[in-house]
Amino acid sequence: MNVQEYRPPASFDRVQSGGLLIGGIALLLAIVGAFVSPAKFFQSYLFSYMLVLGLTLGSLGLLMMQHLTGGYWGVIIRRPLEAASRNIWLMLLLFVPIVFGMKYLYSGNGEELGWLNAPKEGEGILSPFQQKYLTAPGFLVRAVIYFVIWIGLVWIFNMWSRQQDVNRDDRSLRRRIRLFSGPGIILYVLAMTFAAIDWVMSISPHWASTIYGFIFVAGQLIASTSFIIVVISTLAKTAPYSGFIKTRYLHDLGKFLFAFNMLWAYFDFSQLLIIWSGNLPEEISFYRTRLYGQWGIVAVIVLLFSFALPFFVLLSRDVKRNPNLISKVAIWMIVFRLVDLYWMTRPEFTHSALPSWLDFVVPVALISLWVGFFAMNLKQQPLLPLGDPKLAEAIASHEH
Numbered sequence: 001m002n003v004q005e006y007r008p009p010a011s012f013d014r015v016q017s018g019g020l021l022i023g024g025i026a027l028l029l030a031i032v033g034a035f036v037s038p039a040k041f042f043q044s045y046l047f048s049y050m051l052v053l054g055l056t057l058g059s060l061g062l063l064m065m066q067h068l069t070g071g072y073w074g075v076i077i078r079r080p081l082e083a084a085s086r087n088i089w090l091m092l093l094l095f096v097p098i099v100f101g102m103k104y105l106y107s108g109n110g111e112e113l114g115w116l117n118a119p120k121e122g123e124g125i126l127s128p129f130q131q132k133y134l135t136a137p138g139f140l141v142r143a144v145i146y147f148v149i150w151i152g153l154v155w156i157f158n159m160w161s162r163q164q165d166v167n168r169d170d171r172s173l174r175r176r177i178r179l180f181s182g183p184g185i186i187l188y189v190l191a192m193t194f195a196a197i198d199w200v201m202s203i204s205p206h207w208a209s210t211i212y213g214f215i216f217v218a219g220q221l222i223a224s225t226s227f228i229i230v231v232i233s234t235l236a237k238t239a240p241y242s243g244f245i246k247t248r249y250l251h252d253l254g255k256f257l258f259a260f261n262m263l264w265a266y267f268d269f270s271q272l273l274i275i276w277s278g279n280l281p282e283e284i285s286f287y288r289t290r291l292y293g294q295w296g297i298v299a300v301i302v303l304l305f306s307f308a309l310p311f312f313v314l315l316s317r318d319v320k321r322n323p324n325l326i327s328k329v330a331i332w333m334i335v336f337r338l339v340d341l342y343w344m345t346r347p348e349f350t351h352s353a354l355p356s357w358l359d360f361v362v363p364v365a366l367i368s369l370w371v372g373f374f375a376m377n378l379k380q381q382p383l384l385p386l387g388d389p390k391l392a393e394a395i396a397s398h399e400h
Contacts, residue, residue: 019372026365042101058224059084083377164387218264226330233327244395254320294353
């Protein structure tokens, strides 16, 4: 079969229709929940949105990282990464409910006022900088800036990829892609850092952490790498892709997943260690609500099943080279990324760690819609970057 004929298999048509159908039904149920209990709906929506945003932006980050570093592993996954990154338009649309739900997310929890209705004087007053920074107009303007940066990066790298398919011998284009990837990664990390501060950390305006944004970036890389592993493992079962998606690429991706999980744990532990050793009243509030009572149980679950168990499982070379096993580990990691985001956001609103029905319906709606649009994007182009000079070597038959 000629390489130009490589297209996503017919199973992705079912993924697209199934994702959109399930997502649509779940979204209708979620909308009913929004009218019945708007506060719980928006609380569920926030952590669910941050997961699918992480799948999108993490894929963009991996795409730029691959262009910057090279490597045959990235040639095979480039088109799935590009397809996932193009879901940024869906993320822009799905951000609208957060704008309408600001009063439910940033007005406090009854015990502590949020920045949206913080007092101008007396107890609970924000610092002079926070009073100028944490405003509704500033929140919206900065959100526009973040999406302009992300959409710009997605557009540039997808456009250049299409140009490369046409101009296969254009060395200046390949050099331009590589040179822009470094600044692109910096822009992505900076925008995501401030977005995490605005959209999540500001739920508790009197608490701050300088490493908070990096925790989100590392989590996004975990989620996107896990998703790509699932996609590649699925394609590896279908001819003709089973002929060139080799176990060594799954092995490489498994090692990336292991490394990103270690990085996320390092950032998380560093934050805990610094705040714990400082023991300042305004800093320990974050962990005081999350390490005791019901939320303490969730913290142990996150530690064990989001880090410790995957750490030991991914040490195995055999697991990383087995499509069935590594895909199950990847799905596990995505699920517990959602649990971790639940643990990071929900304690600001309630002392109860028991999830509501919306905490299941809303994630299903957003994830299903995201997967449906991903499958749609993936079908728009050949599954391989036809203009990449490393393509022939990447699909060569040798293995190690």
